[in-house]
Amino acid sequence: MNDIAAKLGMTGDQLEGLLAILVRNTVILIGVINVAAVMTLVERKVSAWMQYRHGPNRVGPWGLLQPLADGVKFIFKEVVIPYGANKPLYLLAPAMAAVPAMMTIAVIPFANDVVLFGKNWGPLAIADIDVGILYLLAIGSMSVYGVILAGWASNSKYSLLGGLRASAQMISYELSMILAILAVVALAGSINLKEIAALQASTGNPLDWFFFKQPLACFLLLVASFAETNRHPFDFAECEPELVAGFNTEYSAMKWAIFFIGEYSAMAVMSALSVVLFWGGWSVPFMPDAPWYLGFAAFLAKVSVYLFLFVWVRWTLPRFRFDQLMRIGWKVMLPLALLNLLATGAMLALFGPPGAP
Amino acid sequence: MVIESPLLAFLIVAFAVAGSMLVGAKLLRVRAKHSSPLKPTTYECGESPAGPAWVRFHARYYVVALFFVVFDIEAAFLFPWALVVREAGTAGLVAVFSFVAVLMVGWLWAVKKGALRWQ
Numbered sequence: 001m002n003d004i005a006a007k008l009g010m011t012g013d014q015l016e017g018l019l020a021i022l023v024r025n026t027v028i029l030i031g032v033i034n035v036a037a038v039m040t041l042v043e044r045k046v047s048a049w050m051q052y053r054h055g056p057n058r059v060g061p062w063g064l065l066q067p068l069a070d071g072v073k074f075i076f077k078e079v080v081i082p083y084g085a086n087k088p089l090y091l092l093a094p095a096m097a098a099v100p101a102m103m104t105i106a107v108i109p110f111a112n113d114v115v116l117f118g119k120n121w122g123p124l125a126i127a128d129i130d131v132g133i134l135y136l137l138a139i140g141s142m143s144v145y146g147v148i149l150a151g152w153a154s155n156s157k158y159s160l161l162g163g164l165r166a167s168a169q170m171i172s173y174e175l176s177m178i179l180a181i182l183a184v185v186a187l188a189g190s191i192n193l194k195e196i197a198a199l200q201a202s203t204g205n206p207l208d209w210f211f212f213k214q215p216l217a218c219f220l221l222l223v224a225s226f227a228e229t230n231r232h233p234f235d236f237a238e239c240e241p242e243l244v245a246g247f248n249t250e251y252s253a254m255k256w257a258i259f260f261i262g263e264y265s266a267m268a269v270m271s272a273l274s275v276v277l278f279w280g281g282w283s284v285p286f287m288p289d290a291p292w293y294l295g296f297a298a299f300l301a302k303v304s305v306y307l308f309l310f311v312w313v314r315w316t317l318p319r320f321r322f323d324q325l326m327r328i329g330w331k332v333m334l335p336l337a338l339l340n341l342l343a344t345g346a347m348l349a350l351f352g353p354p355g356a357p
Numbered sequence: 358m359v360i361e362s363p364l365l366a367f368l369i370v371a372f373a374v375a376g377s378m379l380v381g382a383k384l385l386r387v388r389a390k391h392s393s394p395l396k397p398t399t400y401e402c403g404e405s406p407a408g409p410a411w412v413r414f415h416a417r418y419y420v421v422a423l424f425f426v427v428f429d430i431e432a433a434f435l436f437p438w439a440l441v442v443r444e445a446g447t448a449g450l451v452a453v454f455s456f457v458a459v460l461m462v463g464w465l466w467a468v469k470k471g472a473l474r475w476q
Contacts, residue, residue: 021363021366024363025363025366025367025370026370029367029370029371029374033374074382075381075382075385075386076385076386076387077382077386077387078386078387078389079382079383079386080396080397081397082398082399083397083398083399084399085399094375094379095372095375095376095379098375099368099371099372099375102371102374102375103364103367103368103371106364106367126363126364126367127362127363127364129364134436135364152411154399154410155399155409155410155411156399156400156401156406156410157399157401157406157410158400158401159399159410160410160411160414164414167418168418168421168422171421171422171425171429172421172425174425174429175425175428175429175432178429178432179432179435182432182435182436182439183439185436185439185440186439186440186442189440189441189442189443190440191436191440244400249399249400250399250400253382254378254379254381254382255379255382257378258375258379326421326473327473330421330424330468330473331468331473334428335461338457338461341435342453342454342457345439345442345450345453346450346454348442348443349442349443349445349446349447349449349450350447350450
């Protein structure tokens with residue numbers, strides 16, 4: 001190891017650090033893309049299960065290889081660019097939508113400090129930065145540009161309407177999301193996601209999880225994350241009966257697939273964020289000293305429950321009307337989130353911290 | 358440089374992944390042997406599209422955007438307060454409550470005026 005490092009003009013520790021970053025980035029990114037692929041199958045299987053039918057079952061056992069078959073299809077499909085579209089923006093839009101969703105994964109702490117080969121490699125996150133929540137909110141809201149660009153650049157009326165709706169919807173619900181998260185920030189006194197998770201995991205008591213102190217904020221964040229990821233019951237950017245397919249009407253092949261990788265990655269990030277903020281992150285109940293792999297497994301289990309919830313809600317609740325969506329966002333969610341934050345702040349400022357943190 | 362900023366490295370990796378998927382699909386795509394002038398037209402329920410889509414649009418969302426700017430700046434001010442809520446104590450509480458109260462009066466007025474009603 002040291003010989004190779006010397007040839008590259010680095011010390012052994014530097015090379016190790018670089019390799020660790022490379023391995024971590026690759027593992028987490030590939031993991032997220034695979035979650036996106038598997039979620040397409042889960043979505044179809046769960047919907048089939050809820051509607052009392054079989055769902056995909058031809059490719060592989062129980063249709064498990066369906067995402068792979070879909071991927072092959074996406075790669076080999078013909079590329080059709082609509083007449084009169086703004087070509088550079090049309091091609092840029094899918095990447096603009098997916099890259100922010102992938103970028104936000106970077107600050108999610110998946111597990112506590114990883115100890116491998118007798119060495120502590122730091123927490124299982126790409127970047128453990130102090131302004132994690134700010135970074136996540138800032139980068140996450142940039143994916144709306146991709147949706148607007150896609151809607152505008154296709155030169156199709158349905159796409160344009162879908163893009164406009166997406167932008168209005170995302171800015172309406174972003175505020176409730178920020179304010180709901182702020183209540184947890186006030187409670188934890190930190191915007192470093194790793195510290196917030198560590199606060200809840202320290203004693204191993206599930207009652208330390210912030211959900212039990214902020215149930216309203218948890219619910220508001222859940223609703224806002226449905227809206228932010230354009231999922232049912234708020235999927236107005238692409239609702240089939242009104243807008244054909246919304247902003248992605250004119251997209252096909254890999255460009256379309258990248259939109260969906262972005263959407264499912266965003267779902268995964270929002271689920272992971274909710275788990276870190278409200279459900280103790282990597283905390284294993286009643287095991288404060290659980291090794292990092294157990295914590296990682298607990299984290300993944302909690303995220304899967306959230307992802308299942310996303311699908312469950314999609315196939316259970318009917319879609320709102322667009323004016324109802326705006327009304328709920330501005331007249332119910334926003335005052336509720338603000339009141340929740342102010343009440344939390346007042347409690348903390350006047351009576352000191354309730355409970356442990 | 359990469360060691361100091363893992364986020365920069367990740368940005369490059371994320372763009373590379375998305376870009377390689379697009380370019381790979383472009384290289385491997387099946388090319389159609391025949392083409393028809395109708396194929397690249399945009400979808401409009403099977404009819405030929407009536408004019409371009411880049412037309413003037415009802416500014417219904419404009420008020421929403423204005424609201425968003427106001428409240429987003431409010432959130433930006435609340436962030437530092439939320440971080441030091443215990444240290445700021447009663448004084449901070451009074452300041453934030455009066456700040457939010459002023460904004461909410463404006464919000465109530467706008468709601469009464471029907472700014473958020475669907476016209």
